[in-house]
Amino acid sequence: MTDYSRFAQPWEQKTEVQTRIPKKANSRFFFAHNPENWELKMIEGYSMTEEGKRKKQKTPMLLPVLSSIHEVPGVNGTRAVGSRIDSSIMRTNLLDQGWTIIDPIKHDYIRVYPAHKGNYHTSKWIRLEKVGRRVIEHFDSDSFDEWRIEIMKSGVLNPPHPQIAALRLISMNRAMSRLERDQHIPEIANRLKTKQTELKNTKAAIARVEKLGGLAYEL
Amino acid sequence: MATTKPITFDSVGSPLSGGLVDKLRLSAMISQEINLLLKDNANLRNTALLSYQGSINGSGSDTVRVRLAGLDGYDSMAAATSENSDESGNTTALTINSADLVAARQFIIYEMDDLASMTGFGGSDIDPFRIAQSIAGSYETRFAELTGVAAASFTTTAGLNTTTLSVDDFFDAIFELEQASSGSGAPGPYAAVLAPKALTELQDSLRNETGNAVSRMQSSMDMLSAKGENYAGNLFGVDVYRSAHVNENASSGFDNFVISPMALGYVDGIPAGVQGSADLMSMGKVVVEFDRRAMSASTFICGHAYLGLGIIEDARGVKLLSKR
Numbered sequence: 294m295t296d297y298s299r300f301a302q303p304w305e306q307k308t309e310v311q312t313r314i315p316k317k318a319n320s321r322f323f324f325a326h327n328p329e330n331w332e333l334k335m336i337e338g339y340s341m342t343e344e345g346k347r348k349k350q351k352t353p354m355l356l357p358v359l360s361s362i363h364e365v366p367g368v369n370g371t372r373a374v375g376s377r378i379d380s381s382i383m384r385t386n387l388l389d390q391g392w393t394i395i396d397p398i399k400h401d402y403i404r405v406y407p408a409h410k411g412n413y414h415t416s417k418w419i420r421l422e423k424v425g426r427r428v429i430e431h432f433d434s435d436s437f438d439e440w441r442i443e444i445m446k447s448g449v450l451n452p453p454h455p456q457i458a459a460l461r462l463i464s465m466n467r468a469m470s471r472l473e474r475d476q477h478i479p480e481i482a483n484r485l486k487t488k489q490t491e492l493k494n495t496k497a498a499i500a501r502v503e504k505l506g507g508l509a510y511e512l
Numbered sequence: 513m514a515t516t517k518p519i520t521f522d523s524v525g526s527p528l529s530g531g532l533v534d535k536l537r538l539s540a541m542i543s544q545e546i547n548l549l550l551k552d553n554a555n556l557r558n559t560a561l562l563s564y565q566g567s568i569n570g571s572g573s574d575t576v577r578v579r580l581a582g583l584d585g586y587d588s589m590a591a592a593t594s595e596n597s598d599e600s601g602n603t604t605a606l607t608i609n610s611a612d613l614v615a616a617r618q619f620i621i622y623e624m625d626d627l628a629s630m631t632g633f634g635g636s637d638i639d640p641f642r643i644a645q646s647i648a649g650s651y652e653t654r655f656a657e658l659t660g661v662a663a664a665s666f667t668t669t670a671g672l673n674t675t676t677l678s679v680d681d682f683f684d685a686i687f688e689l690e691q692a693s694s695g696s697g698a699p700g701p702y703a704a705v706l707a708p709k710a711l712t713e714l715q716d717s718l719r720n721e722t723g724n725a726v727s728r729m730q731s732s733m734d735m736l737s738a739k740g741e742n743y744a745g746n747l748f749g750v751d752v753y754r755s756a757h758v759n760e761n762a763s764s765g766f767d768n769f770v771i772s773p774m775a776l777g778y779v780d781g782i783p784a785g786v787q788g789s790a791d792l793m794s795m796g797k798v799v800v801e802f803d804r805r806a807m808s809a810s811t812f813i814c815g816h817a818y819l820g821l822g823i824i825e826d827a828r829g830v831k832l833l834s835k836r
Binding site: 319320322324327329330332358359360361362363365366367368369370371372373382383387390392402403414415416418419430432434437464467468471 | 615617658664669684759760763833
């Protein structure tokens with residue numbers, strides 16, 4: 294007589310089906326930076342007072358604006374070769390135009406989620422959450438800024454050229470001059486004040502880079 | 513006086529009360545017409561803003577190299593040192609450049625089994641032919657997606673990933689194009705393609721404009737009125753389009769863009785004379801084939817297109833960043 298009971302497995306309800314985020318798939322990407330693109334950020338840090346006490350302060354810094362360059366066969370010279378994607382033409386063109394490519398393997402910034410019709414690629418600073426019918430994205434801008442400061446400190450990207458950074462001042466001046474005529478309106482006066490502060494901080498950030506070079510990113 | 517055994521639609525009380533549903537009545541009657549879910553397949557393919565660089569069919573390559581040369585005033589003349597000086601050592605080097613557009617296979621495949629197909633109501637109900645017709649629309653959507661991805665590589669940027677789109681950012685993008693290529697300026701017309709959220713932010717910013725030159729412009733007012741199609745209006749001489757396929761970057765922003773003609777171009781290819789294909793439909797730029805799987809009583813409806821999009825001249829486009 295054969296007793297089959299030892300072949301039996303305990304029954305278990307399948308508790309988890311593969312979770313897919315309700316977003317359309319996109320292709321993989323890499324971050325790249327062009328030396329023309331910088332943005333002002335106020336970075337919190339501490340300084341020592343004359344009495345030897347720690348004092349919180351905000352330092353204006355120009356951080357790189359990073360472009361997400363997607364590798365899609367058929368776009369900007371990228372092609373599918375066998376089962377891999379060959380973006381060498383696009384990468385070469387970017388390098389020719391002065392871009393710096395930030396290697397995703399070396400710097401570990403990509404996160405991949407199973408999504409509708411493939412995978413959704415995004416950065417590690419974006420957290421996705423579903424609320425009702427919407428997918429809410431939380432972006433951890435502080436950590437992103439810290440990471441950008443790190444890549445500046447480690448020399449992956451060169452500090453901004455002061456003349457290039459100063460081009461931003463032109464557009465800021467233009468935005469302010471549009472407001473100046475209506476500064477008798479309190480709301481406009483506030484907007485103008487914000488822009489004036491931004492201009493002052495941008496000038497301070499440029500001066501910091503001029504004075505310290507790459508060390509401008511050391512707090 | 514109420515009867516003790518009424519004829520009801522649903523089973524009321526005990527199951528023996530005799531509800532008609534699921535036996536003599538349908539629990540739901542499906543509509544005769546198949547209505548369309550919301551979609552966005554509008555793109556700039558048939559406008560002068562995207563440059564068609566030809567078909568790869570019979571070209572010997574999957575790549576079209578767009579040739580660019582500095583002619584017709586790109587180089588200026590210079591004054592001779594004297595009226596009889598030998599200037600043979602001062603020849604001008606011709607400025608040349610090129611952009612490669614590579615066509616790649618894009619596809620969409622549906623599978624439909626016979627039971628699903630045969631139980632349709634006929635007419636325009638879902639069957640392999642209706643699916644094939646739908647694939648033509650899928651090509652347009654893909655075109656819009658690839659346009660968004662290609663434009664995400666423009667070097668020049670305006671706006672920021674951390675702020676909502678404003679009139680100031682829009683002006684910055686226009687100024688960048690007007691002073692492109694060391695002041696040469698990109699010739700118009702200009703067009704802006706904005707994510708729907710960015711468009712509403714721009715409209716909000718326009719409403720808050722106090723300068724008469726902007727707030728009292730007829731086109732500013734037109735921009736604020738809701739429109740059903742993707743064309744949103746003309747603002748400061750720039751045609752504004754809304755697209756759900758603007759690239760979402762990994763810094764939590766939208767890569768909206770403003771372009772002038774020859775900023776972006778495309779190439780394509782259409783399979784012709786496909787051997788062994790029993791059932792092939794050429795629908796514009798798309799080829800749709802039916803692949804019959806008798807063993808599983810199903811039909812695959814395969815749509816293919818060969819498409820390549822890319823930046824032709826970087827200076828003719830601006831990436832207009834805005835917060836997601």
